[in-house]
Amino acid sequence: MFDKISFFPEQASTFANEVDVLYLTIWGLTIFFSALVVVMMLILGIRYRRHNKIDRTHPVHTHHGLELAWSVIPLILGLMIFAWGAKLYADAYKVPENAEEVFVIGKQWMWHLQHSNGIRENNELHVPVGRPFKLTMISQDVIHSFFIPAFRVKRDVLPGHYSSAWFTATKPGKYHLFCAEYCGNEHSRMVGSVYVMTPEDFQRWQDLKGTAGGELKNPVVKKTLADEGFEIFQSVGCSNCHVAEDTARAPSLNGIYGKKRQMQNGEVLLADRDYMRSNILTPNDKITAGYEATMPTYQGSLTEEQVNSLTAYMKTLGTPDEPKPAGGEIKVRAGKVVNPPPANSTKPATGTTTGGRL
Amino acid sequence: MSDIPVHHDPHSHDQPEPNYLNWSHTVKDWLLTGDHKRIGMLYLISVTIFFIVGGVAAMFIRVELLTPKADLFSLETYNRIFSAHGIVMIFFFLIPSIPATLGNFLIPLMIGAKDLAFPRLNLLSWYIYVIGGTFAVLALVFGGVDTGWTFYTPYSSMFSNGNVVLTIFAAFFAGFSSIFTGINFIVTIHKMRAPGMTWFRLPLFVWAHYATSLIMVLGTPVVAITLLLLVAERSLHLGIFNPNNGGDPVLFQHMFWFYSHPAVYIMILPGMGVISEIIACFSRKRIFGYSFVAFSSLAIALLGFFVWGHHMFTTGQSMYLGMVFSILSFMVAVPSAIKVFNWASTLHKGRVSFHSPMLYALGFMGLFLIGGLTGLFLSTMGVDIHLQDTYFVVAHFHYVMVGGAIMAFLGGVHFWWPKMTGRMYNENMAKVAAVMIFVGFNATFFPQFIVGYLGMPRRYAVYPEEFQFWHILSTMGATLLGLGYAMPGVYLVASLFNGKKAPANPWGAVGLEWHADSPPSPHNFHETPIVTWEAYEYDIDGEAGMYDGPLEGNEEKRTNFGGESGTEPAGHPAGD
Amino acid sequence: MSVETLHGEPVQSDDPHQAFAVHYKERKQQDESYIVGMWTFLVTEIMFFGALFLAYIVFRNIWPGELSEISREHLNVKLGFINTLILLTSSLTMAMAVQSAQRKIEGRVYFFMFATIALALCFMGVKFVEYSKKYNENHVPGPLFHYVAEGAETKATVAGVEVVKTEGSTEVAHEAEHGRKFSLEPVKGSATSSAQHAEIFFSLYFIMTGLHGIHVILGVLVMLIIIVMMWFKSPLVADFMPIEMTGLYWHFVDIVWIFLYPALYLAHPDLQKFLHG
Structure with missing residues (x-):
């Protein structure tokens, strides 16, 4: 225990150093101002102690210059720190376009993670160094918070809304993963590990997945998320109405992801992750112009994982710019081995996806 | 100042004149009293009981955290203990601590009134507090609650199996108690001031309480209705905060913090008022920049209402909203800085003595500085991503609330103890306690800054081994801190039985409250005082009146107005 | 003065308009304290309702069309309008009661107080009609809610x-x-999701109008108490201050309704289009 005394968590992501520098800067200010006041108090207190014979004539009771000085100087310093911190915050939550996506589901009391290529992990996350990863997160029950101290990354995981964070790991190793928002009895056991690997190791890990060998306890071989989504699309009945063409019953889903959709009440909404999710689970909240509320709700019957897979599938149905056919031709697709879909072509740069809910 | 028309009524002959404590001893006269001093004492007893309850919970937490595993309590029990600690300490100790005890006792005395404007409302507020406290105790007895003091939805509304409803009613009643106190203070300060007591002659203690009352009146109703909605949500499953029903759990956080951030200022502002009084008295000098200190209280109260979102930087609120909250949080630092610098400057060319209240006040300054400045880490958005919900936050708010508010509370209790009880306590023990608390406090909470930055999340009963070193340090400090807190409990109570009789003005302070007897007579002043002097008109050379050690042989020089010699003593000889 | 009657007890005086509690310096101080106290209390009330209005605005913003649709279909604008008229009139009678009290015309005080109470009861009667309709339609949020x-x-x-x-x-x-x-x-x-949204709407509707209704009932109780005390010539109500305080409170209750009515009843779906162009 005593051999591990440290003052800083390891720096294992591109943010870590930036956060540490700002952190130390504010400590510098804190120590400077605390020392200033404490030394001032000590000197004045001792110098003007009760029994000390010292000149006390012409005491000053108010001094506008001084008041101005100690209002304005802290204010300016504060504003500088604010700007620095806001910049860092913007960087920390603005996901780069080429980030690979990992889907995170928080539930009492475990983390379930899905890579786009279908690898699943529980309470563990394997990532290579040097590549940006985006976390798209949702909770199945209460509010959790995904926290990797070594990356200086944290984001609340809310029920009902996707939230996102991203990082680029820089240093191979094993790091803590915590749930930071109190979530019930086993809150302090809702922890896990993040394994940062060299690209070669990561590749090997990906290849090994599912052989139940090596260091991998949890990963299970699966189809890609999109393939799994296609199966769900068929099995829960989506494909009965949503076919390649718009019909009277249902709009085609070709190229829907990332498109602007006109609602019946006149609103225009962007078909992003939250839109897809709410229109799968509670389709009649927002009805696309020209259609009726005939789609059943899937709230309670589809899990967050299934919704995620469905969304992943729909993302593969082309983009607004180059729609790909859906419906019958999809079956061809389903057989294909699809590596992580090229993220840059499908993802709108929405930054923080859950922003603006108040 | 020889024309001050406050003088004691020389009608007493053999019998000591009745004071507010001894004019009657029946339970009925205590429980149905309208006297702000008696109600203040009732509050003092009640908040002390809750402080002990919350303190025991705190010690349980620290002992459990000695080891990385959950070996003393189950996880569920641990959750209930830290929730009990937070709820009891915040709603039943910190919020009422200074305003309802010292504020209640002193505001009428300081402004030269016979009582608060609405004595029966004051009594009602104590009863409501007691009802709330009873609910809280019942909730504890029935197994407690495991939501934390923040009651975040949907955990509290849909998932928790603790006594959430009972606990919320407890907090709800405590809230109403502070609304009534706030209304009473505002009206009293506006309308009950003695002739000549202008706004800018008010002690800064009163200014601070005015600012506090504004927060109580404006903020508390919002949390009250929020908690009611939560109860409705939990019992009827309404769905306002439940995402599965289309509600918004983050809305709860907004509504909760709209009150609960300003509530932090309810805890610290009165403490700042106490510190102003103590520093002026023991420096024998007018507070430097009086009006700046006075207005900074109002500025803190006002700005405090617009910074709640800095509790939610990681929830996914819009970045621009976050920036507004962040920048306003930095602005709050300015009035706080003004206060600290002005206090420190007050010592300049003063006549500084280090009696126990002054030690508490200086301790407050050091701890509040760290507490306030570490707040800047948390309002810095980029750094807060890492720090949010870690022990850094825990350390920060304990520095402000325990290091700040409780140091000030103890300082105030020591400063006015002679006035409230008519007894002097053991000064040496008080000094030892002050130092112990200061050292113990830092040993407890400074390691938490480090372990927080290392990544230790809040509300964890089990944690990785590498954090253990810091937790052991923290628990060792907490032991010292606990002993330090126990000491005043011993020597203050002992002083009631064997303490020296206190003179009317043991410190030679100039506030109007020192013109009343110790303890004050039931109607505070024998005649309505007429104020003709400014606040803190200390006479720098007047050493007379400073109580210094045992009173024997010192009886003649114990009271003075403004420290001047030759004026008529305010108090009559107590008990001789 | 004895210690026992010190705090908060009124001091008898030949002229009831000059009596005041002993902890005040003079009658004027007592009157002003009451007025400042009442206004401060009303500020807390504003924050009380303000929090609810905030929650309502948030949900109106999330589902603008839908909530106004629900409002249009299930809230009776006419009954709400009648209630607005009733409550505004009651404010007038309350003001007349205060004025009569200030002029010490006791008979008119009784008359206008009873008129105010009668109007308040009419208001609650209309509310009862509205509530019972919703109760029969199972629109009361909770286990029985069905929409x-x-x-x-x-x-x-x-x-x-x-x-x-x-x-x-x-x-x-x-x-x-x-x-x-x-x-x-x-x-x-x-209908599941719209039922959920309707439940939230009706939750807020019942909590907001219910809290307002409680305020109306409390106002009626206070007026009844004052009338009884006046009847028995209690010195506590010997002057106009209690009635003036009640009047302030009553106008506040009225004003809350003036905000509730358009927010809840006049929610128009087209407002959404108007706002979003």
Whole structure:
């Protein structure tokens, strides 16, 4: 225990150093101002102690210059720190376009993670160094918070809304993963590990997945998320109405992801992750112009994982710019081995996806 | 100042004149009293009981955290203990601590009134507090609650199996108690001031309480209705905060913090008022920049209402909203800085003595500085991503609330103890306690800054081994801190039985409250005082009146107005 | 003065208009304290209702069209309007009561106080009618809550173009004109989400109007107490201050309704279009 005394968590992501520098800067200010006041108090207190014979004539009771000085100087310093911190915050939550996506589901009391290529992990996350990863997160029950101290990354995981964070790991190793928002009895056991690997190791890990060998306890071989989504699309009945063409019953889903959709009440909404999710689970909240509320709700019957897979599938149905056919031709697709879909072509740069809910 | 028309009524002959404590001893006269001093004492007893309850919970937490595993309590029990600690300490100790005890006792005395404007409302507020406290105790007895003091939805509304409803009613009643106190203070300060007591002659203690009352009146109703909605949500499953029903759990956080951030200022502002009084008295000098200190209280109260979102930087609120909250949080630092610098400057060319209240006040300054400045880490958005919900936050708010508010509370209790009880306590023990608390406090909470930055999340009963070193340090400090807190409990109570009789003005302070007897007579002043002097008109050379050690042989020089010699003593000889 | 009567007890005086509690310096101080206290209390009340209005605004913003739709279908604008008139009139009678009290015309005080009470009871009567309708329709949030969106219900039973007319949505009506055919099938679970939203709307409706109703009832009780005390010549109500305080409170209750009525009853779906262009 005593051999591990440290003052800083390891720096294992591109943010870590930036956060540490700002952190130390504010400590510098804190120590400077605390020392200033404490030394001032000590000197004045001792110098003007009760029994000390010292000149006390012409005491000053108010001094506008001084008041101005100690209002304005802290204010300016504060504003500088604010700007620095806001910049860092913007960087920390603005996901780069080429980030690979990992889907995170928080539930009492475990983390379930899905890579786009279908690898699943529980309470563990394997990532290579040097590549940006985006976390798209949702909770199945209460509010959790995904926290990797070594990356200086944290984001609340809310029920009902996707939230996102991203990082680029820089240093191979094993790091803590915590749930930071109190979530019930086993809150302090809702922890896990993040394994940062060299690209070669990561590749090997990906290849090994599912052989139940090596260091991998949890990963299970699966189809890609999109393939799994296609199966769900068929099995829960989506494909009965949503076919390649718009019909009277249902709009085609070709190229829907990332498109602007006109609602019946006149609103225009962007078909992003939250839109897809709410229109799968509670389709009649927002009805696309020209259609009726005939789609059943899937709230309670589809899990967050299934919704995620469905969304992943729909993302593969082309983009607004180059729609790909859906419906019958999809079956061809389903057989294909699809590596992580090229993220840059499908993802709108929405930054923080859950922003603006108040 | 020889024309001050406050003088004691020389009608007493053999019998000591009745004071507010001894004019009657029946339970009925205590429980149905309208006297702000008696109600203040009732509050003092009640908040002390809750402080002990919350303190025991705190010690349980620290002992459990000695080891990385959950070996003393189950996880569920641990959750209930830290929730009990937070709820009891915040709603039943910190919020009422200074305003309802010292504020209640002193505001009428300081402004030269016979009582608060609405004595029966004051009594009602104590009863409501007691009802709330009873609910809280019942909730504890029935197994407690495991939501934390923040009651975040949907955990509290849909998932928790603790006594959430009972606990919320407890907090709800405590809230109403502070609304009534706030209304009473505002009206009293506006309308009950003695002739000549202008706004800018008010002690800064009163200014601070005015600012506090504004927060109580404006903020508390919002949390009250929020908690009611939560109860409705939990019992009827309404769905306002439940995402599965289309509600918004983050809305709860907004509504909760709209009150609960300003509530932090309810805890610290009165403490700042106490510190102003103590520093002026023991420096024998007018507070430097009086009006700046006075207005900074109002500025803190006002700005405090617009910074709640800095509790939610990681929830996914819009970045621009976050920036507004962040920048306003930095602005709050300015009035706080003004206060600290002005206090420190007050010592300049003063006549500084280090009696126990002054030690508490200086301790407050050091701890509040760290507490306030570490707040800047948390309002810095980029750094807060890492720090949010870690022990850094825990350390920060304990520095402000325990290091700040409780140091000030103890300082105030020591400063006015002679006035409230008519007894002097053991000064040496008080000094030892002050130092112990200061050292113990830092040993407890400074390691938490480090372990927080290392990544230790809040509300964890089990944690990785590498954090253990810091937790052991923290628990060792907490032991010292606990002993330090126990000491005043011993020597203050002992002083009631064997303490020296206190003179009317043991410190030679100039506030109007020192013109009343110790303890004050039931109607505070024998005649309505007429104020003709400014606040803190200390006479720098007047050493007379400073109580210094045992009173024997010192009886003649114990009271003075403004420290001047030759004026008529305010108090009559107590008990001789 | 004895210690026992010190705090908060009124001091008897020959002239009731000059009596004041002993902890005050003079009558004027007592009056002013009451007024400042009442206003401060009303500020807390504003924050109380303010929090609820905030919650309501948030949800109106999340589902602008839908909530106003629910409001339009299930809240009776006419009854609300009548209640507005009743409450405004009661404010007038309350003001008259205060003025009569200031002029010490006791008979008129009684008359206007009773008039105010009568109007308040009328208001609560209308509210009772509204509440009981919602109770019968199972629109009271809680375990018994049951809501089927109007449109969804019709669709399940009625065929073809008629659907459109009950739907009330211009978009669909437009398509119906173009003769578009709709398949007729029961809408399984289609109302679930709108039922949830309706539940939130009705939750806020009942909490907001309920809290307001409680304030009305408290006002009536206070007025009744004052009337009884006046009847028995209690010195506590010997002057106009209690009635003036009640008046301040009553006007506040009135003003809250003036905000509640448009927010809840006059929510118009087109407002959404107006706001979003």
